[in-house]
Amino acid sequence: MRTVADILLTKGNAPTWTIAPGRTVLEAITLMAEKGIGALVVADDDQVVGIVSERDYARKIVLMERSSYNTEVREIMSPHVITVQPSDRVAHCMELMTEKRLRHLPVIDGGKLAGMVSIGDLVKDIISDQQSLIRQLESYIRGE
Secondary structure (H helix, E strand, O other), X not given: OOEHHHXXXXXXXXXXXXXXXXXEHHHHHHHHHHHOOOEEEEEEOOEEEEEEEHHHHHHHHHOOOOOOOOOEHHHHOEOOOOOEOOOOEHHHHHHHHHHHOOOEEEEEEOOEEEEEEEHXXXXXXXXXXXXXXXXXXXXXXXXX
């Protein structure tokens, strides 16, 4: 069974983007747009203190008619971050994401941020694994 470490390997050296809690929401949204990502880990002195996503922006800024120019990330971030470890299985991550309605899971290794996996990363991995299994079964059936 594949693990979070396997997914991080397939992502290569993709950086995990972070933002400080005192930065503005505008800076967070701008960074997400520039990098084509849906969430940022909120870090203070290399410690994960939260996560902020496009969903947080939509629900806590847009719908509440607040200003992203003068609202700090700490005001809209989710402070209770659910994380996973590199040794966690993909199936466990899918269960967590489904149960908790999450789209992103920071990966912590030895107390340090090691990466981030998204629901898209997990689905892509599962599809790839299933395609590989189908090819193996087809070869077996053909007697190859």
